[in-house]
C-alpha cells in the first residue's frame with residue numbers, strides 16, 4: 001500500500017477463514033480491497049499473519065494491521081449491548097470496528113466495507129437483527145457487504161447499484177462450516193484456524209480471570225495481557241502473584257516485571273519464576289514464596305529457600321518457607337474450575 005492509494009472496499013479481516021473467503025469472493029469480481037485487521041489486547045495471536053499469503057496477492061488485497069487499546073478497554077468495561085456467554089461484548093466490539101473501518105474507507109475512497117459474517121453463525125452478533133443494528137449504529141446502512149450470506153439479507157446499496165454482482169454472492173447461514181470448506185477448496189485456501197479461536201474474551205477461563213481483575217479494579221492493557229500468562233493467585237492483601245508454567249512464560253513474566261514488580265524464584269532447585277503485583281510486605285513475600293515453591297523441585301521438601309528481588313534494590317534477598325501444599329495454593333488460585 002502506498003500513500004494516497006485508492007480501494008473499492010475495506011474488509012474487516014478477523015484472521016478466520018470466513019473473512020478470507022469474503023475477500024476472495026469480492027476480489028474475484030475485480031474489486032480492489034484493503035483488508036484491515038484490528039489487533040486488540042485480547043487477540044490470542046496464535047494465527048497471526050496465517051492468512052497473509054492468501055490476501056496479499058495480485059487480486060489487490062492487502063492486510064493492514066491496526067492496534068487498538070484504551071478505547072477498546074472502555075468497551076470491555078461498559079458495553080452498551082452487554083456481553084455474550086463470556087466477557088465478549090461482540091455487538092459493541094463490531095460497531096466499534098465498523099466505525100473504524102468506515103473511517104478508513106473514507107480515507108481510501110472505498111464505497112463501503114465487507115465482512116465474513118454469516119447469518120445465524122453467532123448467537124449474539126450475527127442474527128439478522130443485530131447485523132442491521134450494527135450497520136445503523138455505525139452509520140453504514142446499506143454499505144456493509146457480507147458476501148458469504150448476502151442472499152439471506154436485503155440487497156445492500158452496493159448490490160442495488162450494480163457495484164457488486166449479487167448473483168455471485170452466497171447464502172450461507174447457521175453454524176455449519178461445510179459450505180465454507182468447499183469454497184476454501186475452490187480458492188485453494190488450505191490452512192485455517194477454528195472459528196472465533198482468536199479472541200480470548202470468548203474463553204471461559206480467561207473471562208473468569210478478567211472478571212476477577214475488574215472486581216479488584218485493576219484492568220488496563222498491560223493487566224489484560226498479563227492475564228494470558230501463567231497461574232494467578234490473589235493474596236489476602238489484595239495483591240496478586242503470577243507464576244510461570246513453562247520456560248517461555250517465565251521469560252515473559254520476567255520481562256513484564258522489569259523494574260516494576262518483585263520477582264521470586266526457588267533459590268537452589270529448578271522451578272518457575274513468579275512476580276508479585278502488590279506491596280513487598282513480609283506477609284505477601286512469604287505467601288508468594290510458599291506458592292512458587294509449590295511448583296518447584298522443592299515442593300516435597302520440609303523447607304525451601306526462595307530468592308527475590310525488589311525494584312529499586314539491587315541486592316537479591318532470601319526467604320525460607322515451607323513449600324505450599326496443593327490445598328494451600330488452591331485457597332489463593334484464581335481459576336473457574338479448580
Ligand code: SF4
Nearest residue numbers: 088089090093199201
Ligand atoms: S469475539 Fe471478540 S473480537 Fe470478535 S466480535 Fe466478539 S469481542 Fe469482538
